[in-house]
Amino acid sequence: MGVPSVLPLPAAASDRAGGPSRRPWGHMLLWTALLVLAPAASAAGTPSPQGPPKAVVRLEPPWFNVLREDDVTLHCQGPHGPADGPTQWSRDGTPILAQVQPRFSFKASLSDSGDYRCQTGQTGLSDPVHLNVTSDWLLLQTPSLLLQEGDHLLLRCHSWQNRPLFKIQFLQDGVSRRYSPANSSFFVPHANVSHSGTYHCSGFIGRMKHESNPVNITVQGRRDDSSFPVTIVVAVVVVIAVVAAVAAVAAWVCLRQSQSAATLTQAEEAAKTEAENSITYSLLMHPEEDPGLSDYQNM
Template sequence: MLLWLLLLILGVSPKAFLLLKPPWSTHFQKDRVTLTCRDFHFPAQGDISWYYNGMSLNKESEEIRIEKTGYYKCKTRRSSLSEPVYVEFSTDWLILQAPYPVFEGDKEVALRCRGREEASITEKTFYKDELKISSTSPFILNPVPRDNGKYHCTAKKRDWIIPSKETSKPLTIQLQELFSPPVLTVSPSQPTEGSAVTLKCETWLSPQRSDIQLQFCFFREDKAVGSGWSSDPELKFPIMWSENSGSYWCQAETATHSVRKRSLRSQIRVQSEYL
């Protein structure tokens, strides 16, 4: 069963998600910027609600144009609230731009230093936490860091009288969750001796990274069971006995091993058929 269907059965809706166009979280004022609300259906189905800094917006269309700095969210009739995206509209002369979205495990991300009068600037330099990291523009971060480091850039502004050095505001990369922590489900939930049992390692992979391949592994106590890592999120036991009782859990990871997450432990007690 797909996790989104399981969530609906449990009364929990998968999250909507936002598409930003152009795909940068920082813009100059008067830049044309749009947000699109999507859910696990393409396009989004049902009524669409928009929120700005926690307040409801009087907008219901799938795509809206935005012009104000702040946090934006959306939801559809079939989804819960999206994660917020912070979009800044700057009046500064120099800005640092990071793409949105950036996900856990992305191999690289390009940072762009942009001037209001791009043709009049030279010598762009990038910094992380006040330390110089590159003078190449755009600057490619590889791999994508998981910390909350602050980035900024500087550039020299050509001026026939007094050349000046401009500095951008600091920026933090908005890292998105690639897939949710897995949930281990057991069927039947109260197995009896001699019965078959199926374990499922359920997770929700972002639709924006649907091409990512995941693999799964199941554990009893701290020892792997079954055939080890596999692309199959299910593990079937043809027969379970009381000695197979114990604490079970699972892990999910990308095929490249860049992101790994584990479920909570589930206590499985195999009941005697004579009880």
């Protein structure tokens, strides 16, 4: 944060008359305020950009866990949309040389599990996105295992090769949360911390009942970022009020000292004047006798 230049204020009449100077107090209080407010302003500022923005890997469909032979599509996106130009893909740090397009699709196999990343000439290396491929009859799918309070909670009970699924049940920590004859989705529009837990689903494929493996989902309380600027403003107001109060006290002390000095000077002047008047009056009331006048009176 740039520190604004401060021009010295012209001296007051009392300063020019020899009274105590107020400049050191003003400068000290100003620098104290700047030092206190500088960390808050820098914390609220926008960080300077460092290099190109990161690319983003997006899964389609959005499930990070899929069954063998499911169709999976990976998208490499820039900050504002699909990436342009040749794309570098990697899985678990190993380049996928055969893929140079920002989008590619494949049928999932067990060997396709891993962390995928991408990068283009206009973007930096993306964060990893994990894809987990399993072999089972039934799988509970979700876009994310970690949610913030207020986010959507979406669960899907998925069968191998999309075989018809009936009598579907979703359970949280062993307690049934939803039952449907044929709807394989469970949706919560605004999740809260009570939706954290271990989920699994069950259903019938033909005449056989199957259950998925459990999935642990955590819903965290959302941090209210909007209160941060309010806190900064309140802190600034409090600091300004404190500085103003200290400045007022300092000015009052200086004023009292100036008034005391002026009062003392006036008292000295009054005493001196009174003394001179007393001497003059005494001389008028008791003049010294003239010797010549005495002799004349005697004669």
